[in-house]
Amino acid sequence: MMLRRVVAMFDERSGASPFVVKTLRYLFPDHWSFLLGEVALYSFLVLVGTGTYLALFFDPSLAHVTYQGVYGPLRGAEMSQAYKSAIDISFAYKGGLLIRQTHHWAADVFVAAIVMHVMRVFFTGAFRKPRELTWVVGMLILVTTLLEGYVGYSMVDDLLSGMGLAIGYGVALSLPVIGGNLALGLWGSPYPGDHTFESRMFIAHVFIFPVIIGLLLGLHLTLVAARHHAQFRRMRRQTNQRLVGVPTFPGQAPRSLGLLFAVAAVLFLLGGLVQINPIWQWGPYEVALGTNGAQPDWYLGWLIGALRLMPGFDVTIGDYTLVPNPFWGGVLFPTIVIGLMLVWPWVERRITGDRRVHNLLDRPRDAPVRTAFGAAFLLWVVLVFFAGSADRLYVFLRISYTSMTWIYRVATFALPLAVFFVVLTICRELQRSDALEADREAAEEEGERALRAASPQPLTPGTERATAERP
Amino acid sequence: MRRLGRWLLMAIVAALGWARHREGRGADADAGDDGRIVPAGDPEPGAEIAVLLLLVAATLCAVGFIVVYAIDAIGNQTQLLGIAIGACFTFLAAALILVGKRLIVTEENEEEYPPAGHPEEQQELVQIVEESGSRFTRKRLLMTTGGAATAAVGAALVTPVLSLGPWLDTSSLANTPWRRGLRLIGSDGLPMFADQVEEGTFYTAFPEHANHDEIGAPVIVVRLPPSALRLPAERAGWAPGGVLAYSKICTHAGCAIALYRTPLFPPTSSKPAMVCPCHYSTFDPASGGTVIFGPAGRPLPQLPLYVGGDGVLRAAGNFSGPVGPSWRDVREHPT
Ligand code: FES
Numbered sequence: 001m002m003l004r005r006v007v008a009m010f011d012e013r014s015g016a017s018p019f020v021v022k023t024l025r026y027l028f029p030d031h032w033s034f035l036l037g038e039v040a041l042y043s044f045l046v047l048v049g050t051g052t053y054l055a056l057f058f059d060p061s062l063a064h065v066t067y068q069g070v071y072g073p074l075r076g077a078e079m080s081q082a083y084k085s086a087i088d089i090s091f092a093y094k095g096g097l098l099i100r101q102t103h104h105w106a107a108d109v110f111v112a113a114i115v116m117h118v119m120r121v122f123f124t125g126a127f128r129k130p131r132e133l134t135w136v137v138g139m140l141i142l143v144t145t146l147l148e149g150y151v152g153y154s155m156v157d158d159l160l161s162g163m164g165l166a167i168g169y170g171v172a173l174s175l176p177v178i179g180g181n182l183a184l185g186l187w188g189s190p191y192p193g194d195h196t197f198e199s200r201m202f203i204a205h206v207f208i209f210p211v212i213i214g215l216l217l218g219l220h221l222t223l224v225a226a227r228h229h230a231q232f233r234r235m236r237r238q239t240n241q242r243l244v245g246v247p248t249f250p251g252q253a254p255r256s257l258g259l260l261f262a263v264a265a266v267l268f269l270l271g272g273l274v275q276i277n278p279i280w281q282w283g284p285y286e287v288a289l290g291t292n293g294a295q296p297d298w299y300l301g302w303l304i305g306a307l308r309l310m311p312g313f314d315v316t317i318g319d320y321t322l323v324p325n326p327f328w329g330g331v332l333f334p335t336i337v338i339g340l341m342l343v344w345p346w347v348e349r350r351i352t353g354d355r356r357v358h359n360l361l362d363r364p365r366d367a368p369v370r371t372a373f374g375a376a377f378l379l380w381v382v383l384v385f386f387a388g389s390a391d392r393l394y395v396f397l398r399i400s401y402t403s404m405t406w407i408y409r410v411a412t413f414a415l416p417l418a419v420f421f422v423v424l425t426i427c428r429e430l431q432r433s434d435a436l437e438a439d440r441e442a443a444e445e446e447g448e449r450a451l452r453a454a455s456p457q458p459l460t461p462g463t464e465r466a467t468a469e470r471p
Numbered sequence: 472m473r474r475l476g477r478w479l480l481m482a483i484v485a486a487l488g489w490a491r492h493r494e495g496r497g498a499d500a501d502a503g504d505d506g507r508i509v510p511a512g513d514p515e516p517g518a519e520i521a522v523l524l525l526l527v528a529a530t531l532c533a534v535g536f537i538v539v540y541a542i543d544a545i546g547n548q549t550q551l552l553g554i555a556i557g558a559c560f561t562f563l564a565a566a567l568i569l570v571g572k573r574l575i576v577t578e579e580n581e582e583e584y585p586p587a588g589h590p591e592e593q594q595e596l597v598q599i600v601e602e603s604g605s606r607f608t609r610k611r612l613l614m615t616t617g618g619a620a621t622a623a624v625g626a627a628l629v630t631p632v633l634s635l636g637p638w639l640d641t642s643s644l645a646n647t648p649w650r651r652g653l654r655l656i657g658s659d660g661l662p663m664f665a666d667q668v669e670e671g672t673f674y675t676a677f678p679e680h681a682n683h684d685e686i687g688a689p690v691i692v693v694r695l696p697p698s699a700l701r702l703p704a705e706r707a708g709w710a711p712g713g714v715l716a717y718s719k720i721c722t723h724a725g726c727a728i729a730l731y732r733t734p735l736f737p738p739t740s741s742k743p744a745m746v747c748p749c750h751y752s753t754f755d756p757a758s759g760g761t762v763i764f765g766p767a768g769r770p771l772p773q774l775p776l777y778v779g780g781d782g783v784l785r786a787a788g789n790f791s792g793p794v795g796p797s798w799r800d801v802r803e804h805p806t
Binding site: 170177226242247 | 583
């Protein structure tokens with residue numbers, strides 16, 4: 001009775017009941033791979049929560065201080081207020097390190113979940129009409145997330161983040177024609193920039209980018225709900241017109257909420273037990289300092305790899321530097337990768353000439369060209385990514401770094417090409433065997449039917465009854 | 472004692488749950504099975520008990536989190552806090568998933584996908600927009616003017632962004648603090664004497680009185696046997712006694728060059744080289760900082776040196792070229 005009163009009270013004042021009922025009975029088709037997007041969403045929630053807490057302690061200022069805090073090895077070191085406050089979060093505030101590490105892990109998992117989700121959507125053709133806009137918005141989320149992560153670990157002002165920023169500055173400078181203006185505009189003065197640059201990063205990391213990501217996420221989910229989820233065809237009831245699924249409530253809600261807690265559990269356990277980005281080991285940043293022991297977060301590895309693989313040349317016309325080298329790996333490569341993915345739905349439409357609405361998902365083999373292209377493309381990016389960690393391989397295996405670079409330069413082009421044709425062939429073979437299977441089944445059915453029709457004598461007791469009942 | 476408390480708590484929760492359970496059943500029986508939206512299912516007392524226990528466990532873990540936080544004497548705070556809250560979430564997740572899988576009827580409902588488009592509404596929309604402008608006669612002109620106004624207002628609103636930096640005046644990018652006569656100060660803050668510089672290692676130095684946080688400031692100082700030098704002719708005398716100084720900032724993307732490769736066995740190993748740890752651009756100190764490997768597009772700018780009367784290394788002028796990453800106005804041979 002209580003519930004009825006509460007519902008009446010709110011409905012009479014908002015008129016929301018029809019909408020809420022619709023939402024509660026929205027159908028989710030059931031497949032494990034649909035959880036990837038949810039994992040990303042929940043990592044984002046953890047990021048917002050832990051990030052808000054961290055912002056209560058982080059001091060985005062480059063003012064110089066001498067560290068006198070609890071962490072012995074750094075006592076007496078000159079550092080920025082920003083770095084000091086990050087050290088204090090790690091050592092001086094209870095629970096601070098747990099939250100900081102959880103935040104960092106959540107960022108890594110967030111991007112990983114997005115990437116897996118994008119792969120799921122790509123290889124099942126879920127981006128096709130009527131879901132192209134959802135795909136585009138998703139891509140924008142990915143790009144914003146990469147920037148957000150980069151700025152996040154850059155504003156801590158430890159040695160690693162300083163090196164990352166130097167590279168960012170170099171990449172900004174490398175834009176043809178406008179590079180110098182852009183870099184000076186963003187940094188305020190030549191690297192390491194004006195002291196306000198720290199505040200600029202801070203507001204970007206805690207407000208501008210998160211708000212953009214939040215709005216895009218909202219738009220993404222709205223678009224998903226407006227067109228409903230696409231589904232695999234796992235039973236005959238599921239067609240391009242009819243959706244079969246579990247309603248939000250009561251079916252989906254507890255599972256999804258359970259996933260939220262599972263994601264949070266994993267992130268907090270990682271944050272508590274597995275060290276990540278131990279900034280006190282890197283030490284404070286100075287322009288003249290560098291180290292080769294540190295690696296950036298995984299989701300920037302592909303850019304490091306691309307920067308490293310490029311042979312050394314700037315494109316100059318006479319004395320005018322048109323294209324400085326970091327442009328290739330730092331700007332052009334990611335633009336091509338993201339750009340190609342953005343336009344892929346329309347490219348595929350062009351190739352196949354297919355303009356119909358698709359609510360049924362493909363298995364990868366159902367679209368050999370797409371799958372082959374996707375596999376080759378993925379391998380291309382992955383190879384470049386691994387080229388970014390060739391120096392680790394050098395440390396472990398002692399293969400000459402120079403020869404590895406040359407191997408990668410060739411492999412990044414040769415292997416994807418080979419994989420394209422291999423995957424294409426595999427998909428076509430699978431399709432062929434599928435078709436054979438279907439043919440055989442059809443033929444068997446046909447044969448049985450023919451037999452039944454031809455012989456008036458009943459073959460088995462079962463068929464006897466069947467024929468007997470026929471009028 | 473504590474265990475007793477735990478059992479007590481569990482008993483209370485279980486009792487409450489049981490009472491609710493009975494109540495719920497009664498209500499169901501009243502409503503009857505007709506007209507249900509969510510189909511009925513059989514009770515699963517086992518799963519229910521399991522969910523109860525999981526919720527109790529989650530509660531205990533959350534309390535544990537607070538206890539660990541509150542008691543200073545407990546060490547390993549980060550790990551214990553992480554385990555407590557992580558375990559709490561794990562139990563909650565397990566409870567919810569159990570609820571979803573075992574205690575809620577799995578419905579597999581059907582519904583039509585929404586239609587691909589709404590032709591009528593599309594038509595309406597177009598009509599509304601088109602018909603509302605019927606009193607305008609100079610549509611084109613108005614559109615153009617309106618567009619211009621919008622653009623101008625937009626431009627005006629973003630103009631303050633120009634204050635972020637000198638967007639147009641890029642001359643500061645070429646600044647370095649080095650002048651003829653400035654002494655080299657080592658990273659220990661002391662003047663760098665020429666005969667202190669040894670072969671096989673590298674030193675970092677700054678111009679005296681300069682701000683270290685400036686990319687034009689730091690140089691890397693190395694010594695090679697004078698016979699090994701192959702500097703361009705116009706740089707003769709830039710390396711007194713084989714001591715060379717180069718900008719420490721990589722010409723690729725601006726990292727600090729922090730590695731110096733020295734031959735382990737000179738006859739067969741590769742020559743000494745300055746290496747950037749970011750993307751492994753490798754520069755040859757003997758021949759004026761030329762790139763021998765890696766993505767850098769320009770040689771490392773060299774700083775001409777001389778030894779003052781006091782034996783301290785001094786700059787004999789500014790760098791041989793622009794410092795730091797390449798950009799539009801970088802000129803290899805400044806005019
Ligand atoms: S910054 Fe030195 S190699 Fe890229």
